[in-house]
Amino acid sequence: MDTYERLFSKSRELYARAVSLFPGGVNSPVRLMKHLPYPFYVKRAEGAYLETVEGVRLIDYCMAFGPLILGHAHPVVKEAVLKVLENGWIYGTPTELEIEYAETIRRHFPTVEMMRIVNTGTEATMNAIRLARAYTRRKYIVKFDGCYHGAHDYTLVKAGSGAATWGVPTSAGVLEEVAKYTLVLPYNDVHSLEKTFKEFGNDIAAIIVEPVVGNFGLIIPDYEFLRAMRELCDAYGSLLIFDEVITGFRLALGGAQEFFNIRADLTTLGKIAGGGFPIGIFGGKSEIMRLVTPSGPVYNAGTFNAHPVSLAAGLATVRELEKEYPYSIANAAARKIAEEIEKIAGKSGFDIVVKYIASMFQFYFKKGDVKNADDVRAADEKLYLKLHEICLRKGLYLTPSQYEVNFTSAAHTDDVVNETLRILEEAFRELRSEVRRG
Ligand SMILES: Cc1ncc(COP(=O)(O)O)c(C=O)c1O
Known part of the structure; x- marks a missing residue:
């Protein structure tokens, strides 16, 4: 099985140079991704995909934290x-x-x-x-x-x-x-x-x-x-x-x-x-x-x-x-993922709460609803981050923190969504095995 370090080896070298240049090695705090040994570095992006300096392709749901509703490099x-x-x-x-x-x-x-x-x-x-x-x-x-x-x-x-x-x-x-x-x-x-x-x-x-x-x-x-x-x-x-x-x-x-x-x-x-x-x-x-x-x-x-x-x-x-089609695609993607992810998590024995609206979604490892910040704090952040790391190794980049949101775009077509759901199935199964192993 590929480890994070093996997949993103060139990024490790870049980060080693960055730490003496930038506080925490980054120019905005969430880019560090506190659950990973170092962040991965991107060299290009197109549509719903990022490509890292190692040539790893990732389906992107962070989407630069929101501006890219049409997808990368439209x-x-x-x-x-x-x-x-x-x-x-x-x-x-x-x-x-x-x-x-x-x-x-x-x-x-x-x-x-x-x-x-x-x-x-x-x-x-x-x-x-x-x-x-x-x-x-x-x-x-x-x-x-x-x-x-x-x-x-x-x-x-x-x-x-x-x-x-x-x-x-x-x-x-x-x-x-x-x-x-x-x-x-x-x-x-x-x-x-x-x-x-x-x-x-x-x-x-x-x-x-x-x-x-x-x-x-x-x-x-x-x-x-x-x-x-x-x-x-x-x-x-x-x-x-x-x-x-x-x-x-x-x-x-x-x-x-x-x-x-x-x-x-x-x-x-x-x-x-x-x-x-x-x-x-x-x-x-x-x-x-x-x-x-x-x-x-x-x-x-x-x-x-x-x-x-x-x-x-x-x-x-x-x-x-104004042509409306970007909204139909992006909103359909978020809706489908939100509807499916709860079932996928359930199959592996995890209770999650899913929230979505328009082209945004997020899920929480917890029972009950999420109506305010305390409800979010009550979720199991560790499980989210563990799942996040597993997904990355499988080619899926969810938003890197429980406290951020996943964005879809006009580039998140049904094919991309189906591939996402396939990866999520595998990732939740792996998460279940890891939790069992302790
Ligand atoms: C709701 C909201 N307001 C303000 C800001 C700050 O915007 P910027 O990062 O462009 O300074 C953000 C950034 O994420 C935001 O989400």
Whole structure:
């Protein structure tokens, strides 16, 4: 049987060089994959597949953590990017492309009347919160346990994603004086939301929420929970910020707001909106957005803001999504895997809980439902990671942490899904043998 080290031997050499260059040897924490001796290194990708430096082909469900809804290296996106490059790639001036791009975003997100285009989801949420505080002249924000809104001080409190994987719910270096204005509540808990607004309501600038949690595994919201947020924000004059960095263009063209039919005051976008290139957007009501520099006093600027390459890739991606076929394929793939994986696990004697929505899925080794971060914490993470390692050796790359989510794309055709299910059958059987052996 191939071991991880034997299969990914060149990666070991690369990682040996990386450890003295980057903290932990990587440039973003989840890339380390804490259950493996070192990460595998990729040299190319196409469709639903990654190819490592050793030439190992892996079916990919991490999909770069979300931007690639069309699959890797989609030819339409590539062509759009190459076309931009012919004319130079950054000018430090406005471009016609940014207008066309923003009009397209606004068509799909009608609540985003005006926007500012930045470079990452982190920048988008940081600016949205600053803006909400300036607009309301209030200090507190409400976030939810397990939601991740990027790596900045306002929200690195009980955050998900890498922060959860590495057990650093509050980052060192974040001042208590800042963190104390971030109120953290359990997800899907209307009662605690109402109680908090009763106590702090007049000082709450905004609620920031992942309308579907994709950073603490996958947690689906109760409709009443989202509805309660809207109503409380209206009642207390607070702003509702939907962080749609993952859900934007994934749940639907109009994101979670279209999917759940709930209006946000401010929206943040990223990932798919850049078609695989760096992007972040924060936007909302014109009345609020006019506070942003240079028309208002809330400072935002960026050398790379509205970068033409990201805009071209994002626009090409959205136009492809408008044809609907990417959603049919990606959503069918997630549904089929979600439906089958529970049976597959059961055959090997494992109880799992599976969650899926649109083109996202995740499963947990536990009984009972998953409605909030504590439910995810109660799952057996060790079994997930063990299964993950077995799958890798068999050519399947599931998302590398229990606290992340699996993404499907328009490249995850039925053939790819069937191959995935075959590997999962084998992997669960092997997991059963390993658990028996202890
Ligand atoms: C919901 C959400 N918000 C914000 C971010 C931060 O985006 P970025 O990694 O582009 O800074 C992420 C990243 O995973 C995210 O999932």
